[in-house]
Structure formats: structure tokens, C-alpha cells
Amino acid sequence: MARPGILIVLSGPSGTGKGTICKALLQNCPNINYSVSATTRTPREGEVNGVNYWFVKKEEFQTMAKNNELLEWAEVYGNYYGTPRKHVEQLLNSGKDVVLEIDTQGAMQIKAKFPQGVFVYIVPPSIDELAFRINKRGSESQESIEKRLGSVQYEISSAYDYNYVVVNDQVEAATAKIEAIISAEKSRVERNTDRIEAISNRCSVS
Numbered sequence: 001m002a003r004p005g006i007l008i009v010l011s012g013p014s015g016t017g018k019g020t021i022c023k024a025l026l027q028n029c030p031n032i033n034y035s036v037s038a039t040t041r042t043p044r045e046g047e048v049n050g051v052n053y054w055f056v057k058k059e060e061f062q063t064m065a066k067n068n069e070l071l072e073w074a075e076v077y078g079n080y081y082g083t084p085r086k087h088v089e090q091l092l093n094s095g096k097d098v099v100l101e102i103d104t105q106g107a108m109q110i111k112a113k114f115p116q117g118v119f120v121y122i123v124p125p126s127i128d129e130l131a132f133r134i135n136k137r138g139s140e141s142q143e144s145i146e147k148r149l150g151s152v153q154y155e156i157s158s159a160y161d162y163n164y165v166v167v168n169d170q171v172e173a174a175t176a177k178i179e180a181i182i183s184a185e186k187s188r189v190e191r192n193t194d195r196i197e198a199i200s201n202r203c204s205v206s
């Protein structure tokens with residue numbers, strides 16, 4: 001059986017650069033797969049169903065949640081978001097790494113189910129820079145921007161529940177840090193007990 005893949009969970013305030021970092025991570029690391037979430041929110045310009053999100057109606061989402069088809073789900077800024085279970089489990093079981101870009105409520109549900117996951121909280125260099133980035137993205141109404149910025153201070157305190165904090169100052173540097181974290185995690189003793197046993201049994205290891 002393949003060694004299970006690593007589940008990487010990225011969270012952070014809206015506009016901090018999670019999506020941007022995720023994209024860079026996927027480009028740099030072919031073994032990492034992105035889990036496309038389901039959401040009831042309206043697509044933004046340029047967003048594609050099945051690529052950015054699975055855009056579903058509220059009733060459909062509720063049915064998925066009721067049928068245990070979601071690994072986690074949460075209401076964020078007035079919309080529902082959730083991680084489809086089957087795809088993630090299949091990937092992990094076949095040895096592929098999976099990245100989830102989800103909010104802190106969802107991340108804590110995942111932590112309870114996958115304590116061996118790697119939980120990374122991404123912070124902006126400052127609140128002013130965060131406000132600048134959300135405005136620059138131009139995807140949100142003024143009301144939505146205020147809602148997102150208003151909850152930042154409270155949200156950031158949840159970083160204490162994660163394993164790592166990465167400041168997204170420069171995209172390349174932040175992505176490189178996450179790659180280094182994943183690489184170190186792969187060398188953890190508890191993920192390599194089979195290798196230790198194989199060597200002690202005089203077998204060669206990969």
C-alpha cells in the first residue's frame with residue numbers, strides 16, 4: 001500500500017494571498033493536489049465551476065452535508081463552504097498530497113479528524129497591506145470588504161491553533177517557506193516508521 005499523502009491546510013484572513021500562494025505551490029510541486037471546495041457563493045468574474053469552486057445551490061449544499069459527503073463545512077461571510085470528502089480521501093490513500101484552502105472553523109474540524117495534517121496560517125505583513133490587497137483584487141463590494149476587514153483581528157487569534165505561521169510578504173518567499181515546511185514534515189519520525197523498520201530488517205528503502 002502507498003504511504004499516505006500529506007494533508008496541508010492553509011488558512012488566513014481574506015485577501016492575505018492564500019489563493020495566490022496555493023497556485024504557486026501547485027505549479028512548483030506536482031505531487032500536491034488542490035481540493036476544489038463546494039460553495040453557495042456567487043462566482044466572481046473569471047471563476048470557473050469545478051476549477052475555483054463547485055458552485056452549488058443552498059439546497060444542494062445542505063443535501064451534501066446531510067449525506068456526509070463533506071469532510072468539513074462552515075458558514076463564512078454569509079455563504080456555505082465545504083470540502084468534498086471522496087476526492088480528498090482517494091488522493092491521500094493513493095499517496096498524493098492534498099492542499100485545502102479553508103477557513104479556521106473548517107480547519108479545526110479537519111484537525112479533529114486528521115491530527116496528522118499540517119496546519120499553516122498565512123498572515124499579511126500588516127492590516128493596511130491586507131486592506132490594500134482586498135481593494136486591489138476588486139472582487140468585493142464595499143460592504144463585503146468591511147465585513148472581511150472587521151473580523152481580521154479576531155480571526156488572526158486563531159493562528160495559535162495552527163502548527164506554522166507564514167507571513168506573505170513576497171509570494172515566492174512565502175511559497176518557498178511552505179514548501180520547506182512540507183519537506184520537513186515528510187521527514188518526521190512518525191511518518192517514517194516503515195523506513196526505520198525496513199532498514200533495521202536489512203531491507204533497502206526509497
Ligand code: ADP
Nearest residue numbers: 014015016017018019020133137168169170171
Ligand atoms: P486570498 O485567497 O487569501 O483571499 P488572494 O490570493 O486572492 O487572497 O490575494 C488577494 C490580492 O492580493 C490579489 O490581488 C493578489 O494578487 C494580491 N497578493 C497576494 N499575495 C501578494 C503579495 N505577497 N504581495 C502583493 N500582493 C499580493
Ligand code: 5GP
Nearest residue numbers: 037038073074076081082083101102103106
Ligand atoms: P472566498 O469567498 O474569498 O473565495 O473565500 C472566503 C473564505 O472561505 C476564505 O477564508 C476561504 O479560505 C474559505 N473557504 C473556501 N473554501 C472553503 C471550504 O471548503 N471550507 C471552509 N470551511 N472554508 C472555505
